[in-house]
Amino acid sequence: MGRKRGFDEATVLQVVRDQFWTTGFAGTSTYDLMEATGLGKGSIYKAFGNKHDLYVRVFSDYCQGLVAEARERLQGGPEAVLPSPIARLECYLVAVANVFAYESPHRGCFLSKVTADRAGEDEKVAQTARRAFDDLAGAFAATIRDAQDAGEVADDVDSSALGYVLLSVIRGIDSIAKADVDGVMLEQTVRSALALIPRAAPPRAEG
Known part of the structure; x- marks a missing residue:
């Protein structure tokens, strides 16, 4: 024993x-x-x-937790606080942007930091980062598909590509927030990105 x-x-x-x-x-x-x-x-x-094993371990654990939190907050179902998929997406992304904007000190996201520091020279780190980015973009894409099913977003929108667009927006906010860019502007950036998503046409009135 x-x-x-x-x-x-x-x-x-x-x-x-x-x-x-x-x-x-x-x-x-x-x-x-x-x-x-x-x-x-x-x-x-x-x-x-060793030190590298421990680094990869804590990075992997962090990424798994980050993805799990995003999926939990974005998923719908009977327990969802916000029934609208687009509203859930906006709520989540604005909340993340505000964390980046108003944290003190501005240390940003561990995923972004590790990717910038090590992914170019460490394949284990690169693989973990790629998987996390794919999973986060996939969570955004799944919410967009829910919005299409709910008649909020146009059917011809490429949800996978748009998921990565939103990921790029929030990762960019993570980066520029470190320069103490105004938090209101960062929040508006998120809302503006979401406003560019093509909405579904309203149903035609019969008659």
């Missing part, structure tokens, strides 16, 4: 993620992780592997 760990894994992973979020992969040493977590080098390696 193995010995019970003397630490809470979820808490340690959160501390590690925040350390990487603040100082990046190259700027974080194993000793930095030891100091942040209070664990010895041997304990870290035994539980999580």
Whole structure:
């Protein structure tokens, strides 16, 4: 029977993620992780592997949580607070934009930071980032298809392409918010992007 760990894994992973979020992969040493977590080098390696293993682990966990939250907030069904798919999409995207705009300090999204820092040279990171981007764009696309079914959006709209357009808008907001761009302008950017989605024509009156 193995010995019970003397630490809470979820808490340690959160501390590690925040350390990487603040100082990046190259700027974080194993000793930095030891100091942040209070664990010895041997304990870290035994539980999580080397620094790169731990980096990929916390990045993957973050991406899975980000996608799961987006899907939960965008999905419809009898429990949905907002019955309109377009309204749910707008509510979610505006909320995300406001987080980027008004957080202090402006550290942005961990997905964006890791992608910029490591995806060009680390295939595991690149694969995880691509999957997260595909899944987020897919969640937006699924909501747009729901809006088409509800008669809110034109049937000839390419929902998959539009899902990536909205993803690009919100990722861009993540980037420029770090320069302290006005939050009202960032929110209006989201609303303007959504307003460009072709709406379904109203039903023709009979008679």
